[in-house]
Amino acid sequence: MRVGYACICLECPGLRCTRTTVLRNATPERLSDLIRQNLSGLGEILRLNEARGIRLFRIGNDLVPFSSHPINTLFWWEDFQPELRALGEWVRQHGHRLSFHTNPYTLLNSLREEVVENSLRDLTALARVFEAMELNASHKIILHGGVRAPDFDSAEARFEAALERVPDAVRARLVVENDDRVYPAERILGLCRRTGLPMVFDTLHHAVLPGEWAEVPVVELLNAAFSTWGAADGPPKIHFSSQDPDRRPGAHAYGIHPEELSAFLVATQNTTPDFDIMFECKGKDAAVVEVLPLLAADPRYVSQVSS
DNA sequence: CTACGTCAAGTAACA
């Protein structure tokens, strides 16, 4: 079991891998500088994570600013191949696992062809980062079910049709996550079973939008989601977070409620196989560090690769 | 230095 956090390292504010710019300032020179700084920052963040026993990290979409926009005319995956390959080698040696999460505009099943095309470009650009890092398909790109209009059945059919247009090497990295407003777990599980894509189960999203499975024990849903993961996908991943009591349903709390996490760890004691936990909270790595003692007490937790 | 308006992009729920 690895644990991790998303995009931003709060405990070391100078360390960043999501420097970006606005479109009007996005010259090749500027973009090149930003990529160089971001790749350097990513390496430092990963090394800091390693020192703390955190081996899962979601890379922000701005690692390569405007990576799927025509303004970015760089062959960045070639220009920065040495840096990317070195990062990938370090990641493999230390047993870390990276991921991307698509932004809200990446919608494979949009009713607008232009949006589908942009989405395909976006997924391809993200996969290109992992390919340049020479990391295998266990390093995933997470996306949601997308739009629902005019109904689930036809929207999912469009999703499957768009998936046929995704290059195999990109498709091999895709995983689909239940969200908190459109696609509940049962829809994503069905979609994943039909397409062969693995499912990431998100606990808070499920609590907010349980769909037809409000009464089903979460462990059963976890096992169903885990069954969609193949050997080449690496261990199943889940998203775990707590509800912010002062904000809208689905809003991530600053931290992770220890009792909630303990109960979850106990409840999943007999799930197979082992899995990785991505914590989504405002407190980022600081929040994960707070519950690390709790995690370290779990026999499934592995802080470092034994060499 | 700080404050705050703006930033590539779509969709759906809410008022």
Next chain:
DNA sequence: TGTTACTTGACGTAG
């Protein structure tokens, strides 16, 4: 019909 939120606030100009 307009506003809000989402994977994530950061960028950049005005004062």
